[in-house]
Amino acid sequence: MKSEFEYFLDGKLNEECGVFGAYNIDEASQIVYYGLHSLQHRGQEGAGIASSDGENIITKKGEGLASEVFDSEKLSTLIGNMSVGHVRYSTSGGGGIENVQPLFIRAHTGNFVVAHNGNIVNTRELKMHLEAMGSIFHTTSDSEIIAHLIQREAGDFKEKILKALTKIEGAFSFIIMTKDSMYVIRDKNGFRPLAMGTLDNAYVFSSESSAFQIVGAKYLRDVEPAEVITLHKNNIEIDFYTDATQNKMCAMEYIYFSRPDTIINGLNVHTSRRRAGAILARECPVNADIVIGVPDSSLSSAMGYSDYSNIPCEMGLIKNRYVGRTFIKPNQMLRERGVMMKLSAMEAIVRDKNLILVDDSIVRGTTSRHIIKLLKNAGAKEIHVRITSSPIISPCFYGVDISNYDELISTKYNAKELADFIGADSLYFLSSEGMYEAMGKNICTACFTGKYPTSTFSLLDEIKNQK
Ligand code: SF4
Numbered sequence: 001m002k003s004e005f006e007y008f009l010d011g012k013l014n015e016e017c018g019v020f021g022a023y024n025i026d027e028a029s030q031i032v033y034y035g036l037h038s039l040q041h042r043g044q045e046g047a048g049i050a051s052s053d054g055e056n057i058i059t060k061k062g063e064g065l066a067s068e069v070f071d072s073e074k075l076s077t078l079i080g081n082m083s084v085g086h087v088r089y090s091t092s093g094g095g096g097i098e099n100v101q102p103l104f105i106r107a108h109t110g111n112f113v114v115a116h117n118g119n120i121v122n123t124r125e126l127k128m129h130l131e132a133m134g135s136i137f138h139t140t141s142d143s144e145i146i147a148h149l150i151q152r153e154a155g156d157f158k159e160k161i162l163k164a165l166t167k168i169e170g171a172f173s174f175i176i177m178t179k180d181s182m183y184v185i186r187d188k189n190g191f192r193p194l195a196m197g198t199l200d201n202a203y204v205f206s207s208e209s210s211a212f213q214i215v216g217a218k219y220l221r222d223v224e225p226a227e228v229i230t231l232h233k234n235n236i237e238i239d240f241y242t243d244a245t246q247n248k249m250c251a252m253e254y255i256y257f258s259r260p261d262t263i264i265n266g267l268n269v270h271t272s273r274r275r276a277g278a279i280l281a282r283e284c285p286v287n288a289d290i291v292i293g294v295p296d297s298s299l300s301s302a303m304g305y306s307d308y309s310n311i312p313c314e315m316g317l318i319k320n321r322y323v324g325r326t327f328i329k330p331n332q333m334l335r336e337r338g339v340m341m342k343l344s345a346m347e348a349i350v351r352d353k354n355l356i357l358v359d360d361s362i363v364r365g366t367t368s369r370h371i372i373k374l375l376k377n378a379g380a381k382e383i384h385v386r387i388t389s390s391p392i393i394s395p396c397f398y399g400v401d402i403s404n405y406d407e408l409i410s411t412k413y414n415a416k417e418l419a420d421f422i423g424a425d426s427l428y429f430l431s432s433e434g435m436y437e438a439m440g441k442n443i444c445t446a447c448f449t450g451k452y453p454t455s456t457f458s459l460l461d462e463i464k465n466q467k
Contacts, residue, residue, distance in 0.1 A: 017042060017043045017086060017087060017088050017089055017101070017116065017117040017118075017207070017399075018036070018039030018040075018042035018043060018086070018087045018117060018206075018207040018208065018211075019039075019084070019085070019086050019115045019116070019117050019173060019174075019175050019194070019205070019206070019207050020032050020035030020036055020039060020084070020085045020086075020175075020204070020205065020206045020207070020211060021083070021084040021085070021115070021175040021177070021182060021184060021204065021205040021206075022035070022082070022083050022084075022199075022202060022203075022204050022205075022215075023081075023082050023182045023202060023203045023204075023205075023231045024081055024082070024201055024202045024203065024231070024234055025081055025199060025200070025201075025202035026081055027079075027081075028051055028080060028081050028082050028083035028202075029049050029051040029075055029078035029079075029080070029083040029085075030075060031083070031199070031202075031204065031215045032049050032051075032083040032084065032085035033049060033066060033070055033075055033085065034214050034215050035085060035204070035206055035211045035212075035214070035215055036049070036066040036085045036086075036087050037066055037067070037214065038206075038208070038210060038211035038213075038214045038259075039087050039206065039207055039208060039211050040065060040066060040087055041257075041259065042087055042089065042117075042207060042208075042257065043087040043088045043089030044064070044065055044087070044089065045063060045064075045088050045089055045100075046061065046062065046063045046064065046069070046086075046087070046088040046097070046099070046100030046101075047061065047062065047064070047065065047066040047068075047069045047070070047085070047086065047087050047088070047100070048060065048061025048062070048069070048085065048086050048088075048100050048101050048102050048115075049061070049070070049075075049078055049083060049084070049085040049086075049102075050078075050083065050084050050085075050102040050104065050113040050115075050177060051078040051079060051080040051082065051083035051084075052080045052082045052083070052177060052178075052179050052180070053079050053080035053081070054080065054081075054082075054179060054180050055179060056179060057104065057111055057112070057113055057177065057178075057179055058077060058078055058079070058080075059102060059104045059113060060074050060077065060078060061086075061097070061100045061101070061102070062097065062100065063096075063097055063100060066085075066087060082177060082180075082182055082231075083177075084102055084113060084115050084175045084177045084182070085102070085115065086100075086101035086102050086115040086116075086117075088100055088101060089401075096140075098138065098139045098140075098141075099139050099140060099141040101114065101115050101116060101141070101143060102114060102115040102175075102177070103115075103139065103141070103143055103144055103147060105147040105151075107151055109151075109157070110157070110178055110179065111178070111179065112147075112150075112157075112176055112177060112178045113176070113177050114143055114144075114146055114147050114174060114175075114176050115143075115174065115175045115176075116141075116142075116143035116146070116172055116173070116174050117172070117173045117192050117194075117207050117399070118170060118171035118172040118173055118187065118191060118192045118398065118399040119142065119170050119171050119172075119397065119398050119399035120142040120143075120145055120146075120168055120169070120170040120171075120172060121169045121170035121171075121397050121398070121454065122168070122169040122170065123142040123145060123170075126145050126149070126167065126168070127145065130145070130148045130149070130152075133152070135148040135151075135152075145168065146164060146165075146168060146172075146174060146176075149164035149167055149168070150164045150176075152164075157178060157181070157183075158183065158228070158230055158237075158239070161176065161183055161185070161228065161241075162228060162239060162241045165185065165226075165228070165241040165242075166241055166242060168187075169454055170187065170191075170397065170398060170399075170454065171187055171189070171191035171192050171250070171397075171398035171399045172185070172186075172187045172191075172192065173185065173186050173187070173192045173193070173194040173207065173223070175205060180232065180233070181230060181231060181232040182230075182231040182232075183228060183229070183230055183231075184196070184205045184223060184227075184228070184229040184231070185223075185227070185228050185229075185241075186223040186224065186225055186226070186227055187225065187226070188225050188226040188241070188242050188244060188245045188246070189225060189245070189246050189247075189248045189444070189453055189454060190224070190225035190245070190246070190247045190248055190249055190442070191248060191249065191250050191398045191399070191444060192207070192250065192253075192398075192399065193207055193208060193222065193249065193250075193253055193258065193262070193264050194206070194207060194222065194223040195207075195208065195209035195212070195219060195220075195221070195222050195223070195262075195263070195264075196219075196220045196221055196222070196223055196229070197209065197212040197217040197218055197219050197220050198217060198218050198220055199212075199215060199216060199217035199218070201234075202217075203231060203236070204217045205223070205229075208258050208259055208262040209222075209261075209262050209263045209264075210258070210259040210260075210261040210262040213261070219263060222263075222264065222265060222266075224240075224245075225245040225246065225247055226240045226241050226242050226243070226244075226245045227239075227240055228240065228241055246453060247265065247442040248442065248443065248444040248453040249264055249265055249442055249443050249444065250398060250399075250400065250443070250444050251389065251435060251439060251443040251444060251445050251448070252361075252389075252400055252447075253269070254267075254269055254272045254273065254276075254438070254439045254443070255273070255276075255297070255360045255361060255388060255389045255439075256297045256360045256361060260273065260296075260299075260300055265440060265442055267439065267440060269300075270300045272438050272439050272440075273297070273298070273300035273301045273304065273388065273438075274300045274301065274303055274304035274307070275304060275437070275438040276301050276304060276388040276389075276430060276434065276435070276438035276439075277293075277298075277300065277301030277302060277303060277304025277305040277306075277307070277308070277358055277386075277388060278304040278305065278307050278308040279304075279308075279430060279434040279437055279438055280301070280304075280305055280358070280386045280387075280388060280428070280430055280434070281304070281305045281306075281307075281308035281309040281386075282308055283428070283430065283431060283434055284386060284428035285309060286356060286384045286386075286426060287354070288311055288353075288354040288355055288356045288382070288384060289311070289312075289353040289354050289355070290311065290312050290313070290314040290316065290349070290350075290353055290354075290355060290356070291305045291306045291309070291311050291312070291313045291314070291355075291356045291358060292313070292314050292315065292316030292317060292349075292350070292355055292356070292357055292358070293313075293317075293357075293358045293359075294317060294343070294357065294358065294359040294360070294371060295317055295318070295319040295343070296319060297360045298358045298359050298360050298388065301358045301360070301388045302356075302358040305356060305358050305386060309356075311356065314349050315346060315349060316345060316346050316349045316350045316355065316357075316375065316380075317343045317344070317345055317346065317371070317374075317375075318343065318344045318345075318346060319342055319343055320342050320343065320344060343371060343374060344374070345374040345375050345377070345378035345380075346378070347378040347379055350375055350378050350379060350380040351378060351379030351380070352379055352380075352381060353380055353381060354380075354381050354382040354383075354384075355375065355380050355381075355382065355383050355384065356384050356386055357371070357372070357375070357383050357384065357385050357386070357424075358386050358387075358388065359371075359385065359386075359387055359388070360387065360388050360389060361387060361388075361389045361392060362387060362391070362392070362409060362410065362418065362422075362429075363392060363402065363407065363408065363409070364407050364408070364409050365409040365413075365418060365421055365422050368385065368422040368424075369421065369422040369423055372385070372422055372423045372424055373423065376423065382425040383423075383424050383425055384424065384425055384426045384427075384428075385419070385422065385424040385426070385427045385428070386427075386428050386430075387427070387428065387429045387430060388430050388438075389429065389430055389435060389448065390429050390430060390431065390432050390435060390445070390448040390449075391410030391415075391429050391448065392408050392410055392447050392448060393408060393410050393411050393447070393448065393449075393450060394408075394446060394447045394448075394449070394450040395408075395447065396446065396447045397446075397452065397454075398444065398446075400447070402447050409421070415427045415428065415429060432445060432448060432449065435448070
């Protein structure tokens with residue numbers, strides 16, 4: 001579990017990783033490097049790129065940001081027209097260089113690499129079974145499981161992948177690369193996003209479509225739930241590892257994680273956030289002088305609240321871009337003054353004003369309390385908090401670091417009690433109907449409802465029966 005200090009710095013939820021792949025383009029690793037830059041918000045603990053020239057796979061990786069891990073010299077060693085990259089935030093398996101991806105797997109049938117975004121739910125059962133069968137794990141990352149499962153299956157490499165995928169439960173977008181092929185995979189529930197684009201004669205794949213723009217690629221479509229796209233000898237083949245699919249995109253992608261210029265399930269993230277803000281204004285109007293959003297994720301929603309209410313939208317908070325990567329803990333005095341916060345209040349805007357403060361979610365309440373304190377210290381009068389999601393009451397098993405009930409303040413307090421705790425004059429959470437109206441029906445809302453779209457039962461017996 002995170003410390004209070006880590007929450008103080010991070011402020012918000014974190015997700016596990018982003019992936020980017022490029023197929024059939026000269027200096028593919030350069031494309032992937034820039035793609036990873038655009039996905040950096042999805043993970044800052046480690047970055048890696050693997051590339052293939054058709055004969056050999058070369059992998060380079062390290063801890064830190066993509067710009068810290070790679071320089072032009074390192075990139076120049078990653079030759080070939082096929083490449084896959086990864087940025088890591090560790091919710092499962094912990095940090096450490098051995099867990100930075102892509103994972104390189106040596107196999108007598110041919111080496112391959114795996115890049116994974118998500119969280120495998122039945123990790124423990126699968127690991128126990130695989131170890132009992134003789135598999136030796138080199139990392140503590142759940143992503144290594146797919147590699148061992150593939151190794152144990154019969155058939156050509158694609159058949160092995162298709163069979164292995166049926167044994168994994170949970171959230172996963174994988175890009176797997178051999179020396180001459182790339183396999184792009186999304187789980188059958190569609191939890192984590194994965195988009196496909198084109199760049200001249202090349203195909204590119206990314207956790208977020210927004211990363212295509214930076215490399216000049218064009219968004220084509222989302223990879224579908226259970227879809228396995230095989231790229232081999234400049235051909236593309238489409239398979240589905242199961243037809244038991246559903247489309248349960250993580251609602252947090254719309255609410256918080258993804259960049260506003262990303263498109264998920266055909267819906268632009270900025271548009272869905274703006275809609276959520278307007279619905280909040282309709283569901284819970286309040287008189288105030290200005291609406292302000294917590295940067296960056298709630299700026300679109302604040303616009304939406306303003307659209308509907310006709311209350312002017314203002315910039316009351318400024319994000320301090322570079323405080324997140326300090327490892328020096330603030331002393332008590334600094335903590336109390338809030339100087340290490342990622343945000344600063346704009347006194348010229350908020351002094352003597354009644355505010356509507358739009359934010360995306362409340363996990364532990366500590367960040368909201370800090371923000372409200374900042375605004376009050378800057379002279380704000382009333383602060384009415386409006387949240388663009390429902391209260392978080394359940395953990396996430398699908399790759400977001402909402403790990404247990406104890407850290408979820410909405411399991412302890414109702415909205416009135418929570419308003420008192422964070423120091424707000426009022427607090428309202430978007431209804432679940434409002435969330436569906438803003439984001440569409442094809443979303444996972446398990447952490448808001450406790451109703452999980454997958455069973456978390458062990459697949460061990462099923463696997464044993466197949467062996
Ligand atoms: S439980 Fe919540 S955080 Fe996890 S995938 Fe579902 S909506 Fe996203």
